[in-house]
Amino acid sequence: MFRLALGRLLQAIPVLLAVITVTFLLVHSAPGGPFSADKAVPPEVIKALEAQYQLDQPLWNQYIDYLGDVLRWDFGPSYKYSGRSVNELIAAGLPITAELGLYAMLIALVIGVSAGVIASLRPNSPLDYLPMSGAMIGICMPSFLLGPLLVLIFGIYLDWLPVSGWGDNPGDKLLPSFTLGAAYAAYIARLSRGGMLEVLSQDYIRTARAKGLSEWRIVGKHALRGGLIPVVAFLGPAFAGLLGGSFVVETIFQIPGLGRFYVQAAFNRDYTMILGMTVFFATLIIVFNLLSDMLALWLDPKLRHELARGNNE
Amino acid sequence: MQRTESLVALHCLPPKIAVRICLGILLTSLIACVDGENRVNTGNRDGILHWGNASEPQTLDPHIATGVPESKIMLALMEGLVLKDTKTLEPIPGVAHSWDVSEDGRVYTFYLRENARWSNGDKLTAEDFVWSWWRALQPAIGNLYAYMFFPIKNAKAYYEGELKDFKQVGVHALDNYTLKVTLENPTPYFLQLLDHASLFPVHRGTIEKFGDADERGTRWTFEGNMVGNGAFQLNEWRINRHVSVSRNPHYWDAKNVKLNGVVFYPTENITTEERMYRSGQLHYTFEVPVDKVQSYRERNAEDLQIYPYLGSYFYRFNTRLPHFSDKRVRRALAMAVDREKISEHVLKAGQVPSYAITPPDTMGYFPESDLRFDPEQARKLLAEAGYPDGAGFPPSDILYNTSEEHRKVAVAIQQMWKQYLNIDVNLLNQEWKVYLDSASNGDFEIARASWIGDYVDPNNFLDMWLCNGGNNRTGWCNEEYDRLILEEAPTASNHAERIAIFTRAEKMLLADMPVLPIYIYTSKHLIHPAIKNFPQNILNQPSFKDIYLDPGDQQMEGGH
Numbered sequence: 012m013f014r015l016a017l018g019r020l021l022q023a024i025p026v027l028l029a030v031i032t033v034t035f036l037l038v039h040s041a042p043g044g045p046f047s048a049d050k051a052v053p054p055e056v057i058k059a060l061e062a063q064y065q066l067d068q069p070l071w072n073q074y075i076d077y078l079g080d081v082l083r084w085d086f087g088p089s090y091k092y093s094g095r096s097v098n099e100l101i102a103a104g105l106p107i108t109a110e111l112g113l114y115a116m117l118i119a120l121v122i123g124v125s126a127g128v129i130a131s132l133r134p135n136s137p138l139d140y141l142p143m144s145g146a147m148i149g150i151c152m153p154s155f156l157l158g159p160l161l162v163l164i165f166g167i168y169l170d171w172l173p174v175s176g177w178g179d180n181p182g183d184k185l186l187p188s189f190t191l192g193a194a195y196a197a198y199i200a201r202l203s204r205g206g207m208l209e210v211l212s213q214d215y216i217r218t219a220r221a222k223g224l225s226e227w228r229i230v231g232k233h234a235l236r237g238g239l240i241p242v243v244a245f246l247g248p249a250f251a252g253l254l255g256g257s258f259v260v261e262t263i264f265q266i267p268g269l270g271r272f273y274v275q276a277a278f279n280r281d282y283t284m285i286l287g288m289t290v291f292f293a294t295l296i297i298v299f300n301l302l303s304d305m306l307a308l309w310l311d312p313k314l315r316h317e318l319a320r321g322n323n324e
Numbered sequence: 325m326q327r328t329e330s331l332v333a334l335h336c337l338p339p340k341i342a343v344r345i346c347l348g349i350l351l352t353s354l355i356a357c358v359d360g361e362n363r364v365n366t367g368n369r370d371g372i373l374h375w376g377n378a379s380e381p382q383t384l385d386p387h388i389a390t391g392v393p394e395s396k397i398m399l400a401l402m403e404g405l406v407l408k409d410t411k412t413l414e415p416i417p418g419v420a421h422s423w424d425v426s427e428d429g430r431v432y433t434f435y436l437r438e439n440a441r442w443s444n445g446d447k448l449t450a451e452d453f454v455w456s457w458w459r460a461l462q463p464a465i466g467n468l469y470a471y472m473f474f475p476i477k478n479a480k481a482y483y484e485g486e487l488k489d490f491k492q493v494g495v496h497a498l499d500n501y502t503l504k505v506t507l508e509n510p511t512p513y514f515l516q517l518l519d520h521a522s523l524f525p526v527h528r529g530t531i532e533k534f535g536d537a538d539e540r541g542t543r544w545t546f547e548g549n550m551v552g553n554g555a556f557q558l559n560e561w562r563i564n565r566h567v568s569v570s571r572n573p574h575y576w577d578a579k580n581v582k583l584n585g586v587v588f589y590p591t592e593n594i595t596t597e598e599r600m601y602r603s604g605q606l607h608y609t610f611e612v613p614v615d616k617v618q619s620y621r622e623r624n625a626e627d628l629q630i631y632p633y634l635g636s637y638f639y640r641f642n643t644r645l646p647h648f649s650d651k652r653v654r655r656a657l658a659m660a661v662d663r664e665k666i667s668e669h670v671l672k673a674g675q676v677p678s679y680a681i682t683p684p685d686t687m688g689y690f691p692e693s694d695l696r697f698d699p700e701q702a703r704k705l706l707a708e709a710g711y712p713d714g715a716g717f718p719p720s721d722i723l724y725n726t727s728e729e730h731r732k733v734a735v736a737i738q739q740m741w742k743q744y745l746n747i748d749v750n751l752l753n754q755e756w757k758v759y760l761d762s763a764s765n766g767d768f769e770i771a772r773a774s775w776i777g778d779y780v781d782p783n784n785f786l787d788m789w790l791c792n793g794g795n796n797r798t799g800w801c802n803e804e805y806d807r808l809i810l811e812e813a814p815t816a817s818n819h820a821e822r823i824a825i826f827t828r829a830e831k832m833l834l835a836d837m838p839v840l841p842i843y844i845y846t847s848k849h850l851i852h853p854a855i856k857n858f859p860q861n862i863l864n865q866p867s868f869k870d871i872y873l874d875p876g877d878q879q880m881e882g883g884h
Contacts (some may be wrong), residue, residue, distance in 0.1 A: 041756025051794025093383035094541045103563040267564030
């Protein structure tokens with residue numbers, strides 16, 4: 012397992028390098044520079060600014076310099092937010108985006124797994140159809156619709172929850188987390204239903220039933236572990252998707268996370284900021300995928316066995 | 325890691341129990357949040373104004389910042405020599421308690437208050453202004469508003485590097501509290517400029533503590549570092565959350581400052597901003613979504629404030645192109661636009677149809693324009709130019725930066741041109757920075773544009789059309805026009821003569837029509853009834869030291 016992790020980490024290096032190179036070329040070839048403005052910018056100002064950020068150097072030099080900086084995990088100064096470094100801006104937004112992602116994932120797992128398991132216990136009964144139709148609606152409802160809808164109901168009409176913010180008012184984390192988690196809850200519900208149905212028809216479950224174990228023990232102890240493997244495999248990509256989805260949710264709820272900076276950075280042509288964020292997210296996604304693979308391995312003895320055999324040969 | 329384990333543990337529980345636990349968590353958090361008092365009500369009681377401020381400030385350095393949101397925060401944190409009365413926009417004393425103007429209008433002597441202080445208690449002297457203005461003119465700092473200094477003698481030459489000695493620039497401290505400013509020409513709007521952020525004083529000791537005087541991107545404006553001279557001081561700057569300012573005890577007029585503080589929120593999403601207002605989280609919104617204007621008019625007209633704004637919305641023609649080099653074509657297109665209809669049916673927020681570039685009543689100046697909506701005449705002109713009934717008119721694009729409002733206006737104009745002139749134009753939208761590139765490179769046929777006044781004077785709207793003006797971008801050049809703006813207007817002996825020169829210049833511009841005026845902007849805000857002493861003006865400029873909140877007004881409770 013350690014060797015697998017190491018191998019995957021080594022593979023990450025060329026991936027990251029490719030991400031940096033492609034993004035670097037893309038941002039520098041996009042029309043419009045970081046310092047263009049509605050009002051004409053005097054040429055002497057442009058020159059002074061480009062000199063300050065080394066944008067007057069050949070692109071190749073800038074690229075090499077940038078790689079050096081990334082190696083030191085230093086993403087440079089933001090062009091737009093004068094005086095702030097990209098690292099500082101990421102550090103300011105990351106805890107919030109991470110918290111939002113975590114809560115959303117928690118909500119998604121809790122709702123999704125419970126709905127999926129309940130549905131799988133009585134397939135093709137109302138207990139199956141009801142949560143699964145709910146899941147279908149959840150998948151189809153985009154967060155930019157669900158978010159404002161929830162705000163309208165719980166924030167404005169019922170006046171129970173704050174309509175925006177994060178940690179400013181009690182309860183303001185609930186609506187954004189739910190909005191972000193809803194679509195994933197729906198996916199997870201479908202995945203866990205499928206996984207459970209497959210496991211519940213296996214021989215070892217029949218054996219457990221024949222032994223006279225209680226239904227709860229069968230489901231909770233024996234079936235769930237296998238039934239959740241598809242869900243766990245989904246977690247890595249889901250976390251990546253959550254980060255992407257959080258951009259929308261952060262905008263709707265005025266949350267000071269990373270997503271808003273990422274979107275703004277692209278509009279502002281804040282080169283260092285776009286690059287820094289991209290590298291950071293790429294790293295994060297690689298790590299999450301690795302973690303979810305490790306978790307799947309831990310849950311699925313069959314996989315572990317195959318891996319061990321592969322290593323011995 | 326711990327959280328992940330507990331997560332897994334939750335799944336090993338029987339589902340029913342897991343469900344119960346989750347429902348429990350959800351319900352507790354639901355109940356926990358019900359019925360907190362909203363920010364507006366607590367703010368009214370504590371004298372804290374909650375202000376929707378559009379975006380995270382780029383910087384609070386007055387020599388670097390360019391945006392409107394930044395300028396609002398800087399207005400609270402800093403103060404110029406002269407302020408503006410928020411109602412009449414007349415100059416009123418700021419750091420200077422009084423001033424003299426020489427007979428020829430070229431020399432201003434400012435007498436500074438001896439009790440003017442920086443927020444750290446340091447004395448504020450005339451030398452501080454000299455140093456601040458020196459800094460503002462350093463090319464390395466990249467000040468986009470350097471041109472605000474150009475009425476001052478030799479400031480332009482110094483900025484462009486023709487002069488090396490700052491002593492030759494017309495700003496001198498005669499003693500600690502007397503500042504003499506010599507101008508190039510008598511400039512009637514000079515006092516107005518002093519209230520612009522780029523002419524605010526900055527604290528030398530603080531700036532030099534955090535870097536070189538002309539270095540960009542130092543940390544002197546950050547929380548805990550910044551020293552200013554305004555009615556308020558920087559209290560907290562939490563990235564993407566808020567910037568909060570509180571009373572500056574050293575401010576010379578501190579006893580007349582009524583608010584205890586202002587909190588500025590980066591409300592990028594104007595729909596969210598409106599919802600925040602509705603739920604009592606904001607006293608003031610930076611914008612109002614167009615589709616909400618009508619419903620506020622009907623149900624909550626008291627909160628909705630729509631006021632003319634010193635800004636023009638217009639299209640530029642690229643006169644370098646063969647078919648737009650003929651002024652008859654440009655005039656024909658301009659005459660075939662029904663501006664009343666656009667204001668009334670497309671924009672719907674009180675925008676004033678405009679037939680000239682300068683907004684009416686800019687410093688007593690009303691532009692004279694012979695432009696009107698006249699499809700008959702437009703067809704005739706187009707035929708004279710060689711395109712009878714639009715035949716043979718080359719396909720052209722209207723370029724605009726991506727935005728729903730710009731698109732709607734462009735669609736309306738596209739239809740009008742089709743209907744009245746039988747010509748086809750296409751719509752071309754580009755993302756903001758791409759659009760900026762196209763517009764400044766002259767890579768367009770017709771381009772949407774706007775100009776928001778920096779100060780209230782026709783000069784600000786007319787000097788952009790000079791032959792080599794960086795903001796001209798139309799390729800239009802008229803030497804007689806240049807002469808009027810650059811030589812005659814600055815040396816005009818009185819106001820009436822000056823106005824007459826601008827009238828002549830603008831007529832000249834409109835006769836050639838390198839630009840197609842469409843409407844004059846309005847500023848739209850939701851303003852809570854508790855906000856008092858907050859008159860609107862065409863610069864949309866607040867005076868935070870005068871505003872107060874009425875704690876008795878609690879009508880937003882419940883948020884409906």
